[in-house]
Amino acid sequence: MTPPELVDSHCHLDFADFDGEVPEIIARAAAAGVRRMVTICTRPANEPKVRAIAEAHAGVFYAMGLHPMSVGEVSALSLEDLVAYARHPKMVGIGETGLDYHYTPDSAAAQQQSLRVHVEAAQETGLPLIIHARAADEDVERILAEGMATKPFPCVMHCFSSGARLAEAALEMGFYLSMSGIATFPKSGDLREIFARAPLDRILVETDSPYLAPVPYRGRRNEPAYTAFTARTGAQVFGVSEAEFAAATTANFDRLFTKAAVAAQVG
Known part of the structure; x- marks a missing residue:
């Protein structure tokens, strides 16, 4: 039986965990139905x-940004930098960017400035903004809302595991929520309830691999093929079949990551 088509909307194929194995990892993903993925550059x-x-790799696209946890370590990216990167035909998203006050609270002010620059890049290019939010829900909501008030832009809340308020605010702004392996963990009932209250047409799936492997691989190295396990949980959360959930999230990806969708059709 052919598995339903899925897209891993967020992974990190350049990380050392995958060195020397990328072709095999992509092949395993394809065998599991994950024939497209976005690999994220964080610096x-x-x-x-x-x-x-x-x-x-035909099915691999990439996004470019400065991770909030790296803001205090490397030079900031300018609007001009991000717009220049976006000219590449396979560069399809801005980020990941955002705020992380859990691990890097000392650089909060610089993170906020970096996030604003990435918002401007999404506004300028029309590419979706990819948001990382940890222990910073209020400031993330405020800065994104300020940006939307000046010029609307597309956005996904990557690896969403924040509170219900940020989920509601993101959905109100027209954004997407991305479900990761965290949603499969036994103690993530509250998170699954947040997703269940969201419209299915605003949901993406991702691995964030090599991190956050879903059950039954929790604690091991994650990889794009495991998107299928998170999608299985997603189907249960929304009360639909795995095929219906896969079709919906794939359509959502194409609607948000329009540049990747067009490239896939051309290819």
Whole structure:
């Protein structure tokens, strides 16, 4: 039986955990129905490697940004930098960006400035903004709302595991929520309830691999093929079949990541 088509909307194929194995990892993903994925660049120095992976594999696209936890360590990206990166045909998203006050609270002010620059890049390019939010829900909501008030932009709340208020605010702004392996964990009942209250047409799935492997692989290295296990939980949360959930989230991905959708059709 052919597995339903899924998209891993967020992974990190350039990380050392996958060195020397990327072709095999992509092949395993395809066998599991995950024939497209977005690999995320989190700092400028990594961009050549991330871009090369995307260029070498038809179903792999990439996003470019400065991770909030790296803001205090490397030079900031400018609006001009991000717009220039976005000219590449396989660069399909801005980020990940956002705020992380759990691990890096000392750089909060710089993180906020970086987030605003990434918002401007999403506004300028029309590419979706990819948001990381940890222990910073109020400031994330405020800065995104300020940006939407000036010029609307597309956005996904990556690996969503924040509170109900941020979920509601994101949905009200027209954004998407992305479900990761965290949603499969036994103690994530509250998170599953937040997802269940969201419209199915605003949901994506992702691995954030090599991190956050879903049950039954929790605690091991994650990889894009495991998107299927998170999607199985997603289908249960929304009370639909796995095929229906896969079709819905794939359509959602194409609606948000329009550049990737067009490239896939051309290819």
